[in-house]
Amino acid sequence: MPTAINLEKCKFSYSKNSKLVINIDQLQIDSGEKVFLYGPSGHGKSTLLNLTAGVLKADSGMVQVLGQDLTKMSQSKRDHLRGEKIGYIFQIFNLIPYLTVKENIVLPCMINKKRSDHDFHQQAEELIDSLGLREHINKPVTDLSIGQQQRVAAARALIGNPQMIIADEPTSALDEKNTREFMELLMRVWQQKKFTLIFVSHDERLKSYFERSISLPEINHHD
């Protein structure tokens, strides 16, 4: 099975003389795997996500994402890779406040032409239906509840069938009921599409939804 993420001897610090924020010997995630990444704050969680999404570049070692070594790519190539093949969900405020639900969902396809090989408007409609957002399609996103907003964010991450989805604490702002609903929805979609899912959270209770769990404090030997 091909690997989705392969980190080897990856080191990163924000400036030359400051302490190492990331120091990971080995991290491998297979394609199509769903992984729970346990990351309490202060263990380089955001930095690791920025590295794998290609926003930051490792100082040394290898960061291979979807078959490409990010450390050997230019910033714009990495931006393209992210736009084209990775879906990203934030913990809260995922949406551009001045766009409607549908406009938010199709935004990745507008930024990156290669994101969708067929009509993304139709794809957006399908996602809207399958995530139960039909009645909100043309509403401004600020009219939606937090739970609904996270569903829109999921739809946006899913459009164009990205090979990998990174979810950065997507449920931390949700209550228990909404969290359960969101997790069930995410699992259902994963079951259908089999993308690589990296789910980052400090809430260990969510571990049960996943096949594999990685603890960031255990693999990251930062200073």
Next chain:
Amino acid sequence: MINFLTYKSIRNRKFTSFLCVLSIALSVTLFLGIERIRNGARDGFTNTISKTDLIVGAKGGSLQLLLYTVFHIGGAVNNIKMTTYEDIKQNPQVEWTIPISLGDAYRGFRVVATDENFYAHYRFRGDQQVKMQEGAVPVDTFDVVLGSEVAKKYKHKVGDPIVLSHGLSAESILSHDNTPFKIVGILSPTQTPIDTGVYITLQGMEAMHFGWETGVPSGEAINPERFKKENIQITQLTSFMVKLKSRIAVLRMRRNIDQYEAEPIMAIIPALSLQEMWETIGYVEQILFLVSLCVLLVGVMSILISLYTSINERRREMAILRSLGASSKHVFFLLIYESSFLVFMGCALGVASMYGLLYLVRPWLEANFSVYLPIETLSKTEWIYLGIIFVVGTLAGLIPAIKAYLNSLQDGLTIKL
């Protein structure tokens, strides 16, 4: 993508964006408007007289000669002999001449004695000619034609008799009441000093001074035969205008006149003298220009302020765009696009309101300040100004754009709450 986001983002901040556009528009209106009025005033001034190559008068100040001949301001110290005029008129290089004789007034307005050449050849503002609003040009000794302003002020009509006064002051003690004139025509408005003149024939000027040889009226009755046009001998003039057949000859002709032996006379080139005169009084326009430039600067600053203050609240938005595959450059151009869009709208609105305003104030400016403002399409210079405003306004977005760019580099995919 950037167009779409820019449009949506500006719509989201409708009110501040609108204020921004408004302040740009106001400064563009003011700037272009002042430019137009400035140019209009200068053109109006320097084109008070055109086509005339030389103005000839008694030796003295060249400015003085210009002022009394063209603007009806001040007076000549000496007159020139008719023989001198005839001599120069006979010069084969001369195309036409307009004789001018000054010295009297009608209720404060100058009386200008001239001949039919004035109505045929005098030109102002390019190729505009003196036209009759009603009536005809003066032919008989006691015929008079009024400038439009004179006629308007005293509500005179063709056929009214008027009495001219001796000397130039408005409250003259001595008047030519034994030689009343009859209004035979009224000139069309020109927005030049012509409007404030009272025009008679050279013979009329001579005739009303019969019996005044001592400087005051003698009181003796004058034989009516003497008032007949053909019996009146013109002996002197105040100045005259000359048009040469070829412009190349102007400088030589001027030198010849300055060195004229029979009488001390001088010649000026009106276009040149007007230009010189405008430059001495034109510092006001420089100040106006500077003021409008400052206003423009304030308008451009408003873009900077409005975008810069929005940056922090838009940090999240930028991180989201980054997560969707936008580069930091995208973020940078998003803000540059916003500033250029705002300044573009400002320019467009500004130009539109400039024309609107021009349309409104035009009649008033023409009537009160002799500033002639044709409503023309944007000139090349104005396009250049607009281009510069657009570039500078867009560049005002540079500072917020750089800030946003640095923020997005620093934040990456981390959302700052």
